[in-house]
Amino acid sequence: MICAKRFDNLEQEAETDPLTGLANRRTLETVFANMKETSDRFSILMIDIDHFKVVNDTFGHGLGD
Numbered sequence: 747m748i749c750a751k752r753f754d755n756l757e758q759e760a761e762t763d764p765l766t767g768l769a770n771r772r773t774l775e776t777v778f779a780n781m782k783e784t785s786d787r788f789s790i791l792m793i794d795i796d797h798f799k800v801v802n803d804t805f806g807h808g809l810g811d
Contacts, residue, residue, distance in 0.1 A: 761773040771807075
């Protein structure tokens with residue numbers, strides 16, 4: 747029981763951004779790949795955050811995204 751809870755916690759941490767709690771890039775890439783294989787429909791919402799380009803340019807898209 748304790749191991750299962752720890753695994754769930756680790757899985758949650760691995761799949762989400764710690765700051766926002768949203769799915770991280772790796773999770774989204776997995777979801778999109780699965781949707782492509784099954785031909786499921788999906789939408790992508792893109793938002794522009796002021797000055798976020800500086801974060802990506804400084805630390806890279808892997809960290810910024």
